[in-house]
Amino acid sequence: GAVVSQHPSWVICKSGTSVKIECRSLDFQATTMFWYRQFPKQSLMLMATSNEGSKATYEQGVEKDKFLINHASLTLSTLTVTSAHPEDSSFYICSASRLAGGPYEQYFGPGTRLTVT
Amino acid sequence: GQNIDQPTEMTATEGAIVQINCTYQTSGFNGLFWYQQHAGEAPTFLSYNVLDGLEEKGRFSSFLSRSKGYSYLLLKELQMKDSASYLCAPLDSNYQLIWGAGTKLIIKP
Numbered sequence: 001g002a003v004v005s006q007h008p009s010w011v012i013c014k015s016g017t018s019v020k021i022e023c024r025s026l027d028f029q030a031t032t033m034f035w036y037r038q039f040p041k042q043s044l045m046l047m048a049t050s051n052e053g054s055k056a057t058y059e060q061g062v063e064k065d066k067f068l069i070n071h072a073s074l075t076l077s078t079l080t081v082t083s084a085h086p087e088d089s090s091f092y093i094c095s096a097s098r099l100a101g102g103p104y105e106q107y108f109g110p111g112t113r114l115t116v117t
Numbered sequence: 118g119q120n121i122d123q124p125t126e127m128t129a130t131e132g133a134i135v136q137i138n139c140t141y142q143t144s145g146f147n148g149l150f151w152y153q154q155h156a157g158e159a160p161t162f163l164s165y166n167v168l169d170g171l172e173e174k175g176r177f178s179s180f181l182s183r184s185k186g187y188s189y190l191l192l193k194e195l196q197m198k199d200s201a202s203y204l205c206a207p208l209d210s211n212y213q214l215i216w217g218a219g220t221k222l223i224i225k226p
Contacts, residue, residue: 043218044160044204093159105150106214108159 002028004096006109013084013116020080021112023094029074030096034106035067038091050077084116119143121217123205128223129195137190137203137220145210151179151190152204154219160204163190192222200224 003026013019023033035047048064050056050071058064068080081088091113095106120142129135141149148167152160166172166181166188178191190203202219209215
């Protein structure tokens with residue numbers, strides 16, 4: 001297998017607070033992890049790409065100071081939404097890729113549904 | 118620019134066959150993935166094509182023509198559980214997946 005877990009699966013928080021989402025690859029080493037956001041009935045939007053031990057690369061329009069990404073080990077990446085606002089309410093999905101062996105398939109976590117009130 | 122074109126929605130009957138087409142334009146090309154996404158869930162891998170031709174995997178097959186920038190996903194013996202969105206995602210020269218909005222497939226009894 002190639003299993004990716006996310007925690008929590010859903011979270012409700014108040015406006016102005018911060019929320020941390022964890023993404024773990026359970027049975028493989030993930031050289032690269034990706035964070036996506038998906039609004040209802042819209043396509044996946046890549047937020048950032050992170051490689052273990054280095055700073056994340058953010059997509060244009062994504063505020064790096066608001067969406068803090070840490071990829072401290074080959075099996076764990078975290079996304080922290082700081083000072084969350086209602087417009088940050090979305091479905092956040094992480095995926096992980098193992099470079100060895102190709103074809104650079106991304107294995108997706110189950111997603112985290114964030115609601116900011 | 119990079120672009121993915123798939124039909125927004127398709128309807129098919131249980132037990133039938135459906136073909137979902139995808140045309141793409143990317144900066145470089147390193148293969149193309151098809152993913153299935155049920156409502157409220159994360160995508161799951163269906164297939165990967167890097168060479169021209171047809172890849173068959175049970176009820177699902179995927180075809181690629183690199184010269185035409187074209188792929189299709191063929192679903193046979195449709196089941197109600199196949200109702201989902203199907204995402205065509207090519208890999209560009211940076212090995213980044215390019216996502217379109219996907220095709221919502223509705224299966225009717």
